Amino acid sequence: MxxxxxxxxxxxxxxxxxxxxxxxxxxxxxxxxxxxxxxxxxxxxxxxxxxxxxxxxxxxxxxxxLTGRPGANHRDSGPPRHVPREMAHACLSPGPVKSSWQ
Structure with missing residues:
Protein backbone atom coordinates (compact mmCIF):
# COMPACT_ATOMS: atom_id res chain seq x y z
CA MET A 1 0.00 0.00 0.00
CA LEU A 66 9.75 2.79 -0.61
CA THR A 67 6.04 3.44 -0.10
CA GLY A 68 5.85 7.15 0.72
CA ARG A 69 3.67 6.49 3.76
CA PRO A 70 4.21 8.64 6.87
CA GLY A 71 5.76 7.77 10.21
CA ALA A 72 7.32 4.84 12.07
CA ASN A 73 10.87 5.06 10.67
CA HIS A 74 13.88 3.65 12.48
CA ARG A 75 16.22 6.43 13.53
CA ASP A 76 19.43 4.57 12.63
CA SER A 77 18.66 2.53 9.56
CA GLY A 78 15.74 4.39 7.95
CA PRO A 79 13.21 1.69 7.01
CA PRO A 80 9.82 1.44 8.72
CA ARG A 81 9.47 -0.61 11.88
CA HIS A 82 8.15 -3.80 10.25
CA VAL A 83 10.77 -4.08 7.48
CA PRO A 84 13.67 -5.39 9.66
CA ARG A 85 11.36 -8.13 10.94
CA GLU A 86 10.34 -9.10 7.40
CA MET A 87 13.98 -9.06 6.30
CA ALA A 88 14.93 -11.34 9.21
CA HIS A 89 12.17 -13.80 8.30
CA ALA A 90 13.32 -13.84 4.67
CA CYS A 91 16.98 -14.32 5.75
CA LEU A 92 18.03 -11.09 3.99
CA SER A 93 19.79 -9.46 6.94
CA PRO A 94 22.67 -11.12 8.76
CA GLY A 95 22.52 -11.50 12.51
CA PRO A 96 18.92 -11.82 13.70
CA VAL A 97 17.69 -15.31 14.49
CA LYS A 98 14.03 -16.25 14.44
CA SER A 99 13.09 -18.03 17.64
CA SER A 100 10.11 -20.24 18.42
CA TRP A 101 9.18 -21.84 21.75
CA GLN A 102 6.50 -24.27 20.66
Missing part, protein backbone atom coordinates in the same frame (compact mmCIF):
# COMPACT_ATOMS: atom_id res chain seq x y z
CA UNK A 2 1.40 3.39 -0.93
CA UNK A 3 0.53 6.95 -0.03
CA UNK A 4 -1.49 9.22 -2.27
CA UNK A 5 0.69 10.77 -4.95
CA UNK A 6 -0.59 14.26 -4.18
CA UNK A 7 0.64 14.04 -0.60
CA UNK A 8 4.06 12.89 -1.74
CA UNK A 9 4.28 15.72 -4.28
CA UNK A 10 3.18 18.27 -1.68
CA UNK A 11 5.97 17.09 0.61
CA UNK A 12 8.50 17.36 -2.21
CA UNK A 13 7.38 20.93 -2.96
CA UNK A 14 7.76 21.82 0.71
CA UNK A 15 11.28 20.35 0.73
CA UNK A 16 12.18 22.43 -2.31
CA UNK A 17 10.84 25.61 -0.70
CA UNK A 18 12.69 24.77 2.50
CA UNK A 19 15.99 24.46 0.64
CA UNK A 20 15.29 27.65 -1.32
CA UNK A 21 14.49 29.81 1.72
CA UNK A 22 16.84 28.18 4.24
CA UNK A 23 19.46 30.92 4.27
CA UNK A 24 16.83 33.67 4.07
CA UNK A 25 14.93 32.17 6.98
CA UNK A 26 18.08 31.84 9.08
CA UNK A 27 19.22 35.47 8.70
CA UNK A 28 16.29 37.13 10.59
CA UNK A 29 16.92 34.80 13.54
CA UNK A 30 20.51 35.99 13.72
CA UNK A 31 19.37 39.62 13.47
CA UNK A 32 16.81 39.05 16.23
CA UNK A 33 19.51 38.17 18.75
CA UNK A 34 21.44 41.31 17.83
CA UNK A 35 18.45 43.70 17.94
CA UNK A 36 18.33 45.86 21.03
CA UNK A 37 14.92 47.56 20.81
CA UNK A 38 11.50 45.95 20.80
CA UNK A 39 10.49 47.89 17.67
CA UNK A 40 13.50 46.50 15.85
CA UNK A 41 12.50 43.00 16.83
CA UNK A 42 8.96 43.56 15.53
CA UNK A 43 10.31 44.67 12.16
CA UNK A 44 12.50 41.58 11.94
CA UNK A 45 9.53 39.43 12.95
CA UNK A 46 7.39 40.92 10.17
CA UNK A 47 10.20 40.23 7.73
CA UNK A 48 10.28 36.57 8.71
CA UNK A 49 6.48 36.34 8.54
CA UNK A 50 6.54 37.47 4.91
CA UNK A 51 8.23 34.21 3.86
CA UNK A 52 6.03 31.38 2.52
CA UNK A 53 4.55 29.12 5.19
CA UNK A 54 5.53 25.97 3.36
CA UNK A 55 9.19 26.95 3.52
CA UNK A 56 9.21 26.39 7.30
CA UNK A 57 11.06 23.23 8.34
CA UNK A 58 8.34 22.32 10.84
CA UNK A 59 5.87 21.73 8.02
CA UNK A 60 7.94 18.89 6.59
CA UNK A 61 6.95 15.31 7.35
CA UNK A 62 9.21 12.27 7.17
CA UNK A 63 7.98 9.63 4.77
CA UNK A 64 9.06 6.08 4.03
CA UNK A 65 11.42 5.73 1.10
Missing amino acids: TAKKGLIQRGERRQGLGRKYHSIRRSPKEKMSEASSLDGRWEIHKESQSLPRNSAPTRLHRRRL
Whole structure:
Protein backbone atom coordinates (compact mmCIF):
# COMPACT_ATOMS: atom_id res chain seq x y z
CA MET A 1 0.00 0.00 0.00
CA THR A 2 1.40 3.39 -0.93
CA ALA A 3 0.53 6.95 -0.03
CA LYS A 4 -1.49 9.22 -2.27
CA LYS A 5 0.69 10.77 -4.95
CA GLY A 6 -0.59 14.26 -4.18
CA LEU A 7 0.64 14.04 -0.60
CA ILE A 8 4.06 12.89 -1.74
CA GLN A 9 4.28 15.72 -4.28
CA ARG A 10 3.18 18.27 -1.68
CA GLY A 11 5.97 17.09 0.61
CA GLU A 12 8.50 17.36 -2.21
CA ARG A 13 7.38 20.93 -2.96
CA ARG A 14 7.76 21.82 0.71
CA GLN A 15 11.28 20.35 0.73
CA GLY A 16 12.18 22.43 -2.31
CA LEU A 17 10.84 25.61 -0.70
CA GLY A 18 12.69 24.77 2.50
CA ARG A 19 15.99 24.46 0.64
CA LYS A 20 15.29 27.65 -1.32
CA TYR A 21 14.49 29.81 1.72
CA HIS A 22 16.84 28.18 4.24
CA SER A 23 19.46 30.92 4.27
CA ILE A 24 16.83 33.67 4.07
CA ARG A 25 14.93 32.17 6.98
CA ARG A 26 18.08 31.84 9.08
CA SER A 27 19.22 35.47 8.70
CA PRO A 28 16.29 37.13 10.59
CA LYS A 29 16.92 34.80 13.54
CA GLU A 30 20.51 35.99 13.72
CA LYS A 31 19.37 39.62 13.47
CA MET A 32 16.81 39.05 16.23
CA SER A 33 19.51 38.17 18.75
CA GLU A 34 21.44 41.31 17.83
CA ALA A 35 18.45 43.70 17.94
CA SER A 36 18.33 45.86 21.03
CA SER A 37 14.92 47.56 20.81
CA LEU A 38 11.50 45.95 20.80
CA ASP A 39 10.49 47.89 17.67
CA GLY A 40 13.50 46.50 15.85
CA ARG A 41 12.50 43.00 16.83
CA TRP A 42 8.96 43.56 15.53
CA GLU A 43 10.31 44.67 12.16
CA ILE A 44 12.50 41.58 11.94
CA HIS A 45 9.53 39.43 12.95
CA LYS A 46 7.39 40.92 10.17
CA GLU A 47 10.20 40.23 7.73
CA SER A 48 10.28 36.57 8.71
CA GLN A 49 6.48 36.34 8.54
CA SER A 50 6.54 37.47 4.91
CA LEU A 51 8.23 34.21 3.86
CA PRO A 52 6.03 31.38 2.52
CA ARG A 53 4.55 29.12 5.19
CA ASN A 54 5.53 25.97 3.36
CA SER A 55 9.19 26.95 3.52
CA ALA A 56 9.21 26.39 7.30
CA PRO A 57 11.06 23.23 8.34
CA THR A 58 8.34 22.32 10.84
CA ARG A 59 5.87 21.73 8.02
CA LEU A 60 7.94 18.89 6.59
CA HIS A 61 6.95 15.31 7.35
CA ARG A 62 9.21 12.27 7.17
CA ARG A 63 7.98 9.63 4.77
CA ARG A 64 9.06 6.08 4.03
CA LEU A 65 11.42 5.73 1.10
CA LEU A 66 9.75 2.79 -0.61
CA THR A 67 6.04 3.44 -0.10
CA GLY A 68 5.85 7.15 0.72
CA ARG A 69 3.67 6.49 3.76
CA PRO A 70 4.21 8.64 6.87
CA GLY A 71 5.76 7.77 10.21
CA ALA A 72 7.32 4.84 12.07
CA ASN A 73 10.87 5.06 10.67
CA HIS A 74 13.88 3.65 12.48
CA ARG A 75 16.22 6.43 13.53
CA ASP A 76 19.43 4.57 12.63
CA SER A 77 18.66 2.53 9.56
CA GLY A 78 15.74 4.39 7.95
CA PRO A 79 13.21 1.69 7.01
CA PRO A 80 9.82 1.44 8.72
CA ARG A 81 9.47 -0.61 11.88
CA HIS A 82 8.15 -3.80 10.25
CA VAL A 83 10.77 -4.08 7.48
CA PRO A 84 13.67 -5.39 9.66
CA ARG A 85 11.36 -8.13 10.94
CA GLU A 86 10.34 -9.10 7.40
CA MET A 87 13.98 -9.06 6.30
CA ALA A 88 14.93 -11.34 9.21
CA HIS A 89 12.17 -13.80 8.30
CA ALA A 90 13.32 -13.84 4.67
CA CYS A 91 16.98 -14.32 5.75
CA LEU A 92 18.03 -11.09 3.99
CA SER A 93 19.79 -9.46 6.94
CA PRO A 94 22.67 -11.12 8.76
CA GLY A 95 22.52 -11.50 12.51
CA PRO A 96 18.92 -11.82 13.70
CA VAL A 97 17.69 -15.31 14.49
CA LYS A 98 14.03 -16.25 14.44
CA SER A 99 13.09 -18.03 17.64
CA SER A 100 10.11 -20.24 18.42
CA TRP A 101 9.18 -21.84 21.75
CA GLN A 102 6.50 -24.27 20.66
